[in-house]
Amino acid sequence: MKGAERIEIDRRYCKGCMLCQYVCKFEVFEPGKERSALDYVMPRPAKVENCRVCRLCEIHCPDMALTVVAQKKGKGKK
Amino acid sequence: MNPLAGKYLRKNFLPFIFCPGCGDGMIVHAFLEAVDELGIIDDLALAAGIGCSAWIPVYIHADVLKVLHGRAIPAAIGLKATRPSRKVVVFTGDGDGLAIGGLHMLHAARRNIEMTVVMVNNQIYAMTGGQVAPSTQVGARTQTTPYGNLEKPLDGCKVAVAAGATMVSRCSTAYPQALSRTFKKALTHKGFSFVEVISQCPVQTGRYIHGSGAPQFNLQWLKDNCVPVDDPAKWGEVEAQGKIPLGDVLQVEKPEFMEEVRKMNQKVKEERAKGGDR
Numbered sequence: 001m002k003g004a005e006r007i008e009i010d011r012r013y014c015k016g017c018m019l020c021q022y023v024c025k026f027e028v029f030e031p032g033k034e035r036s037a038l039d040y041v042m043p044r045p046a047k048v049e050n051c052r053v054c055r056l057c058e059i060h061c062p063d064m065a066l067t068v069v070a071q072k073k074g075k076g077k078k
Numbered sequence: 079m080n081p082l083a084g085k086y087l088r089k090n091f092l093p094f095i096f097c098p099g100c101g102d103g104m105i106v107h108a109f110l111e112a113v114d115e116l117g118i119i120d121d122l123a124l125a126a127g128i129g130c131s132a133w134i135p136v137y138i139h140a141d142v143l144k145v146l147h148g149r150a151i152p153a154a155i156g157l158k159a160t161r162p163s164r165k166v167v168v169f170t171g172d173g174d175g176l177a178i179g180g181l182h183m184l185h186a187a188r189r190n191i192e193m194t195v196v197m198v199n200n201q202i203y204a205m206t207g208g209q210v211a212p213s214t215q216v217g218a219r220t221q222t223t224p225y226g227n228l229e230k231p232l233d234g235c236k237v238a239v240a241a242g243a244t245m246v247s248r249c250s251t252a253y254p255q256a257l258s259r260t261f262k263k264a265l266t267h268k269g270f271s272f273v274e275v276i277s278q279c280p281v282q283t284g285r286y287i288h289g290s291g292a293p294q295f296n297l298q299w300l301k302d303n304c305v306p307v308d309d310p311a312k313w314g315e316v317e318a319q320g321k322i323p324l325g326d327v328l329q330v331e332k333p334e335f336m337e338e339v340r341k342m343n344q345k346v347k348e349e350r351a352k353g354g355d356r
Contacts, residue, residue, distance in 0.1 A: 010079045013092060017099035017293040059254045062103030063094055064083035
């Protein structure tokens with residue numbers, strides 16, 4: 001099964017609209033406490049292990065601040 | 079930062095000027111995905127007028143024309159006439175494309191000039207503070223219609239079909255992957271292609287017409303009210319329910335205007351060389 005290695009949210013560009021949390025079917029995101037450079041409360045990828053790399057959050061992000069880095073193939077075997 | 083943004087956006091212009099949760103940023107992403115798949119970033123020439131949606135091309139690292147309100151299409155026609163190899167894309171809003179620049183859109187579609195017009199429809203004049211637009215729904219309360227709008231909305235897709243556009247499609251930011259596919263189809267189409275994108279505007283449309291300024295609410299409103307339809311003949315049924323039909327309306331092949339002009343020039347030159355009567 002596909003999984004994400006990490007989810008990066010660029011704190012320079014995030015405007016805290018929380019659409020990533022809204023479109024995610026696997027409840028990866030939750031409202032965080034950290035503020036972005038534009039002074040909005042940023043989401044926090046709390047449960048990255050739930051991620052299936054559908055990249056819905058990536059394409060829905062209106063500020064192009066979000067990146068899902070998928071796990072490399074064969075990493076589990078080593 | 080998204081890898082696509084790192085590859086194709088002007089980093090010194092970021093962050094986007096758009097409000098939190100605005101659909102325009104999603105359109106930038108979907109457009110860049112289509113451009114990335116086709117690999118045409120060096121051939122792109124973008125044009126835009128005035129409005130929120132006219133900020134979309136400004137961030138893309140390609141040649142950009144930013145012109146008077148509503149006059150993006152005439153500038154793009156001039157560009158296409160002098161640089162036929164360029165892929166010309168015009169970004170307009172519903173005010174820019176249907177109201178002040180409406181006739182330019184009609185005549186570009188009538189002549190079938192090869193270009194892609196992306197009309198971002200947020201159903202209101204958002205940048206100037208939420209006045210009633212030609213695409214605002216009947217009964218909507220805006221800043222200039224505080225007791226409800228009485229004017230019937232103008233359907234951009236039907237206008238484009240009537241004017242003779244050769245590819246017409248309507249998409250929504252609620253379905254960004256479909257939007258990206260449609261951009262790809264429009265960019266490879268030979269002729270005038272018109273793509274209407276129903277977009278969310280949490281700050282103006284959301285707060286004043288739908289009753290909530292939350293981006294989540296506005297995205298869900300779009301998902302509930304935009305119905306993808308395979309057959310354009312069924313659009314009437316969806317519209318009768320008060321919803322917005324999405325999908326491809328038509329795609330046909332017709333002679334392209336600039337090509338015809340060049341052919342005619344060639345013909346006249348040959349006739350003159352022969353010493354014809356003209």
